[in-house]
Structure formats: C-alpha cells, structure tokens
Amino acid sequence: MSRAENRVEITRTIQETARRHLAEVGPAALSLRAIARDVGMVSSAVYRYFPSRDDLLTALIVEAYDELGDAVERADAGVRRRTDLAKRFLAVCDAIHDWARANPHEYALLYGSPVPGYAAPDTTVPAAARVTGAFLRLAQESEREGDDLGAPTRAVGSTERKALDGVRPALESPVADDRMVRWLIAWSTVFGHTSLELFGHMHRGILDYDAHFAQVTGQLAADLGLTRVP
Amino acid sequence: MSRAENRVEITRTIQETARRHLAEVGPAALSLRAIARDVGMVSSAVYRYFPSRDDLLTALIVEAYDELGDAVERADAGVRRRTDLAKRFLAVCDAIHDWARANPHEYALLYGSPVPGYAAPDTTVPAAARVTGAFLRLAQESEREGDDLGAPTRAVGSTERKALDGVRPALESPVADDRMVRWLIAWSTVFGHTSLELFGHMHRGILDYDAHFAQVTGQLAADLGLTRVP
DNA sequence: TGTACATCAGTGAACGCGCGTTCACTGATGTAC
DNA sequence: TGTACATCAGTGAACGCGCGTTCACTGATGTAC
Numbered sequence: 001m002s003r004a005e006n007r008v009e010i011t012r013t014i015q016e017t018a019r020r021h022l023a024e025v026g027p028a029a030l031s032l033r034a035i036a037r038d039v040g041m042v043s044s045a046v047y048r049y050f051p052s053r054d055d056l057l058t059a060l061i062v063e064a065y066d067e068l069g070d071a072v073e074r075a076d077a078g079v080r081r082r083t084d085l086a087k088r089f090l091a092v093c094d095a096i097h098d099w100a101r102a103n104p105h106e107y108a109l110l111y112g113s114p115v116p117g118y119a120a121p122d123t124t125v126p127a128a129a130r131v132t133g134a135f136l137r138l139a140q141e142s143e144r145e146g147d148d149l150g151a152p153t154r155a156v157g158s159t160e161r162k163a164l165d166g167v168r169p170a171l172e173s174p175v176a177d178d179r180m181v182r183w184l185i186a187w188s189t190v191f192g193h194t195s196l197e198l199f200g201h202m203h204r205g206i207l208d209y210d211a212h213f214a215q216v217t218g219q220l221a222a223d224l225g226l227t228r229v230p
Numbered sequence: 231m232s233r234a235e236n237r238v239e240i241t242r243t244i245q246e247t248a249r250r251h252l253a254e255v256g257p258a259a260l261s262l263r264a265i266a267r268d269v270g271m272v273s274s275a276v277y278r279y280f281p282s283r284d285d286l287l288t289a290l291i292v293e294a295y296d297e298l299g300d301a302v303e304r305a306d307a308g309v310r311r312r313t314d315l316a317k318r319f320l321a322v323c324d325a326i327h328d329w330a331r332a333n334p335h336e337y338a339l340l341y342g343s344p345v346p347g348y349a350a351p352d353t354t355v356p357a358a359a360r361v362t363g364a365f366l367r368l369a370q371e372s373e374r375e376g377d378d379l380g381a382p383t384r385a386v387g388s389t390e391r392k393a394l395d396g397v398r399p400a401l402e403s404p405v406a407d408d409r410m411v412r413w414l415i416a417w418s419t420v421f422g423h424t425s426l427e428l429f430g431h432m433h434r435g436i437l438d439y440d441a442h443f444a445q446v447t448g449q450l451a452a453d454l455g456l457t458r459v460p
Numbered sequence: 461t462g463t464a465c466a467t468c469a470g471t472g473a474a475c476g477c478g479c480g481t482t483c484a485c486t487g488a489t490g491t492a493c
Numbered sequence: 494t495g496t497a498c499a500t501c502a503g504t505g506a507a508c509g510c511g512c513g514t515t516c517a518c519t520g521a522t523g524t525a526c
Contacts, residue, residue, distance in 0.1 A: 003489060003501075010502090028258050029346045033479065044481075045503045053480065113342030114429060116259045132435075151381035154452055160445040163438035170435075181445050184436075185419055188446070191431075192422020199344060201421075205362075205400075206414075208393035215390040215411050216418070222384055223453065233468075233522060240469090263512065274514075275470045283513065 011049045014039055015059055022060055027109040028116075032056065054118055061120060062127045064106040069130030071095045076134055085142050086226035092134050093190050093217040100194045107198060111191060129170075132187065136170055139183040142226060143175045150225025153178035179224075186220045241279045244269055245289055252290055257339040258346075262286065284348055291350060292357045294336040299360030301325045306364055315372050316456035322364050323420050323447040330424045337428060341421060359400075362417065366400055369413040372456060373405045380455025383408035409454075416450045 001009075018035050032053045036043040050056040075095035079088045100107040109115070110128075156164075156177040164177055167184075175183070193216060196202055197209050206212045221227050231239075248265050262283045266273040280286040305325035309318045330337040339345070340358075386394075386407035394407055397414075405413070423446060426432055427439050436442045451457050 007502090026343070026346050028343070031479065032481090041502095042504055043479090044483085044505080047481075048502060108343040111425070111429065111431070113256070113258070113338040116256050120430075128431075151453060154445070154449050156445065159438060159441040163436055163441040163445075166435045166437045181442075181449055184442070185446055185449060188422035188426060189415055189418045190422070191426055192418035192420070195341070195425055196418060196421055199341065200350075201341070201358075205396045206393055207396045208389060211389040211393040212411075212414070215384070215386065215393075216415055219384050219411055219415060223381060236522095237469090261512065262514090271469095272471055273512090274472080274516085277514075278469060 007049075014041075014046060014049055015056070015063070018056055018060055019063065022109065023103065023105050026105040027057075027112075030057070057115065057118060058121060058123060061109060061124050064103070064110055065124060065127035065130065067103075067106070068096065068099050068110070069127060071099045072131055072134045076137075083145075085138055085145070086221045089138055089186075089221050089224070089226055090214075090217055092138070093213075093220075096131065096190055097194055097213055100198060104198050107194070111195060112199070133170070135183060135187055136167075136175075139175045139180065140171060140173045142224065143179065144173060148179070148225045150179070150182065151223040153182060156181065182224055186224060189216065189220060237279075244271075244276060244279055245286070245293070248286055248290055249293065252339065253333065253335050256335040257287075257342075260287070287345065287348060288351060288353060290336075291339060291354050294333070294340055295354060295357035295360065297333075297336070298326065298329050298340070299357060301329045302361055302364045306367075313375075315368055315375070316451045319368055319416075319451050319454070319456055320444075320447055322368070323443075323450075326361065326420055327424055327443055330428060334428050337424070341425060342429070363400070365413060365417055366397075366405075369405045369410065370401060370403045372454065373409065374403060378409070378455045380409070380412065381453040383412060386411065412454055416454060419446065419450060 014035065017038050018030070021035055021038070022030055032046055033043040035056075036046045039046075046056075050059070072092050072095045075091040076088050079091055081087070100111075160181070161177055164180055167180060168174075193213060197206075197213075202209065202212075218227075244265065247268050248260070251265055251268070252260055262276055263273040265286075266276045269276075276286075280289070302322050302325045305321040306318050309321055311317070330341075390411070391407055394410055397410065398404075423443060427436075427443075432439065432442075448457075
C-alpha cells in the first residue's frame with residue numbers, strides 16, 4: 001500500500017472514529033484526544049491529518065449533511081409516480097424525521113445550538129443546501145402543475161416580497177410568493193417538530209411521535225395543495 | 231443586615247452573575263469557577279449557595295422559562311379586546327420571537343441541544359409549561375367561539391387521537407382533535423422558525439426575518455380561523 | 461447584659477481530571493541520480 | 494540497481510490552561526442561659 005493510499009485510509013479511520021464518538025457523546029463533548037486514543041494514535045499524530053479540531057468538526061458536519069441529503073434525495077427518488085407530489089413530500093419529511101431520530105447527536109450538531117467557539121466555514125453550505133433543495137424542487141414542480149387546490153393564502157406585501165429575494169436565486173422556475181411562504185412554513189414545521197421532539201419538549205404531551213408527525217405532515221401537504229385527485 | 235437576608239442577597243448576586251455569563255458565553259461554556267471569580271468569591275464558596283453546578287444551571291433554566299413566560303403572558307394580557315384572538319395570537323408569537331432574539335443564549339439553553347451530562351429535573355416543568363399554556367388558552371377560547379372559518383383540516387384517525395391524549399389533561403375546555411393539530415403546527419412553526427433563524431439556517435435565504443416571521447404567523451392565524459370579521 | 465457555645469460564610473490548598481496544540485526527535489517510505 | 498538524500502508518519506514529553514468538587518481551617522455572626 002502506497003503512502004498516499006495509506007493516508008486516505010487513515011484519514012477515513014480517524015473520521016469514522018470521530019463520527020462514532022459524535023454519535024455517542026454528542027458534539028459538545030467531542031474530544032480530539034479521546035478520538036486519537038480510540039484510533040490507537042498519540043493525540044499529536046492526528047494533526048498530520050486534520051490541522052485542528054475545528055477542521056475535524058467541519059468534516060463531520062459535511063458528512064452529516066451529506067448523509068441526510070442522501071436520505072432525503074433517495075426518499076424522493078424512491079417514489080415511482082413523479083407527479084404524486086404529496087407522496088414525494090411526505091417521503092422527504094419522513095426521511096428527515098427518521099434520520100434525525102436515528103442520529104440525534106448528528107441532528108443536534110446540524111440543527112441544534114451552535115458549537116461554542118466554532119464557526120462553520122462556507123465549505124458546509126453546498127451539503128447543507130441539499131435538504132432545502134429537496135423542498136424547493138417540490139415547490140417548483142407543484143407550481144408548474146398549476147391548478148392550486150391548497151388552503152387559501154394570505155397576500156404578500158412588498159416588505160415580505162423583498163425578504164424572499166434571497167430564496168429566488170435558488171429557483172430555476174418561479175414560485176409565487178404566497179405559496180413560497182407555505183413551503184417555508186412546512187420547512188419550519190418539519191424542523192420545529194423534529195427539534196421539539198428530540199430535545200424533549202413533547203415529552204408526556206404527545207404520546208406517539210410518529211403518528212403525530214404523520215398527521216402534521218399530512219395537513220401540511222393538504223395546505224400546500226398536494227393532495228388532489230389527478 | 232441579618233445572616234438570612236445576606237444569604238438571599240448573595241444567592242441572588244451569584245445567579246445574576248451566572249445569568250450574565252450565560253448571556254455572554256452560552257450554556258456550554260458556563261463555568262462555576264469563572265462565575266465565582268466574577269462575584270469576587272473563591273470557587274468553593276459558591277457551594278454554600280448552590281450544591282452543584284447543575285443546580286445553578288437548573289436555577290438559570292427556571293429563570294429563563296419564567297422570563298419568557300412573563301413576556302408571553304404580558305403580551306397576551308396587553309391586548310384590550312379579549313375576543314380579538316388573532317391579535318392575541320400574534321402578540322404571543324411576537325413575544326416568543328422577540329425574547330429569543332434578545333436572549334439567544336438563553337433561548338438555546340431552553341430550546342437548543344440539551345446540555346451534555348445534564349438532565350433537567352421536574353422543577354423546570356411548571357415554568358416551561360407557561361409558554362405552551364398561552365397557546366392552549368387561545369386554542370380553548372377559539373374553540374368556544376365556535377364558528378370555525380379556518381383552513382380545512384384533515385380528519386384525525388384513532389392513532390393520532392390516542393397520541394393527543396397527553397395534551398388533553400392540560401385543557402379545561404375541549405378542543406377538537408383536528409383543530410388541535412393546527413395549534414400544534416403553529417407551535418412547531420413558531421419555534422422551528424425561531425430556531426432555524428437563530429441557529430443560522432436562514433442566513434442569506436430570508437433577508438428580513440421580522441417581515442417573514444410576521445407573514446408566517448399571519449398565515450398561521452388565518453389557518454387557525456382567528457382572522458375573521460366579528 | 462454578658463458570657464459560652466454553636467452555627468455558618470468564606471478561604472486556600474489540593475485532588476484528579478481532561479483538553480488542544482507545539483516541538484524536537486526517530487525511523488520508515490519514497491525519489492533522483 | 495544501488496546509493497544519498499528528502500519527505501513524511503508517528504512518538505513522547507511538555508506547555509499552559511481550565512474545570513468541578515472536597516476538606517480542614519479561620520473568623521465572624523447568631524443563640525441560649
């Protein structure tokens with residue numbers, strides 16, 4: 001095995017170990033020394049592979065975003081009838097929710113409180129954008145379908161229109177502002193529900209998280225006008 | 231000043247200092263030693279007032295929940311026409327959002343990732359319940375008003391009905407399940423929006439957070455059937 | 461009202477721990493001629 | 494094909510730091526008679 005191959009493999013081993021630690025102790029308690037110990041290296045040796053703890057953290061963040069992105073895209077692609085936007089929407093929501101429950105510490109790293117002293121570099125942006133991308137793709141397709149049978153939407157004034165200017169560059173085909181607001185509500189609801197659930201705020205209130213999540217996302221799909229008979 | 235009075239005052243001083251540190255460095259970086267230093271005490275002296283770091287943390291959590299609870303209840307009570315449920319709902323939503331933006335680290339402590347190694351005791355439950363209580367009160371009053379002009383709701387099946395059993399004990403007057411789901415969506419949306427905003431996920435996407443939040447909560451109020459002409 | 465004793469606040473040193481990062485060094489792997 | 498040199502991986506010790514918690518002790522404040 002060449003030096004270069006070895007390097008790739010050891011880098012991967014370190015990151016895998018780090019990922020395992022992340023899943024066990026959470027982002028705040030992640031320790032470079034503990035990871036090195038577990039790999040069977042002295043802590044200073046890790047610096048040959050990651051210039052600092054923050055770079056290792058960045059690698060983990062990108063990995064987690066990509067994993068979630070994969071799950072979401074796979075869920076979407078798994079729906080045969082591409083015109084069944086409701087089914088695709090629900091598949092995407094479930095993918096997020098399922099991944100979060102299976103990987104709570106990773107979810108907390110991505111969507112929980114920021115890690116103190118750490119600022120995510122721009123490297124993480126493309127990976128992070130995959131999840132929102134799935135929502136936006138559905139929004140555009142739904143818009144193209146035309147006949148809108150969703151819940152009535154409030155008119156959008158000029159301040160809000162300007163506030164949404166940041167979203168538009170991510171779109172290839174236009175989505176009307178009032179409907180975009182509904183998609184953003186769906187986005188906030190899915191992540192809000194997941195965070196409230198995972199961080200313990202539904203404890204003893206909602207007795208069946210999956211049932212409730214299904215009801216909620218079903219309602220969102222209806223509000224978005226996705227559940228219509230073809 | 232008596233010993234007892236002194237004790238109360240110093241306990242308060244410690245907690246106030248802790249609170250200031252929390253606001254500056256966030257929950258994860260909160261240090262008992264640093265707080266003691268700032269108060270002008272040796273770190274071991276703090277143990278006369280708080281048996282451990284976790285108890286101090288609990289006190290801060292309760293304080294923060296109560297502060298948010300105060301803000302929410304004050305906002306609700308500030309609306310003169312008690313039958314204007316839309317206005318009251320928007321006041322409550324804004325109170326949460328405003329408090330979170332003014333106290334981001336405190337918000338993260340309450341609604342962000344759990345602090346590693348810390349489990350909130352039951353002491354925190356009543357304070358935490360005040361915020362959700364405001365939503366539930368509005369839900370009940372809206373239900374009593376009767377004429378429901380909100381967006382159409384999806385039927386609730388038996389699994390979801392059972393899942394909602396945990397919410398019912400908190401109610402004095404009944405709320406129909408399908409409408410309760412909408413109130414829970416509103417709850418998830420408000421906290422989801424706030425978390426996504428504060429934790430940086432709307433950065434460069436939404437250009438005016440307040441405008442967008444207003445649009446979103448306005449839409450929620452309409453979906454809940456609160457914005458009707460009397 | 462004064463004295464003897466008990467209670468309590470706060471000190472300072474210590475324990476035992478862990479962290480991220482740097483640096484001089486050894487020994488193995490690669491490269492150029 | 495063999496040798497001289499450069500590159501690189503990994504070591505081990507150290508730096509400097511901070512943390513929560515315990516404990517024997519001093520000196521002040523309270524209480525009972």
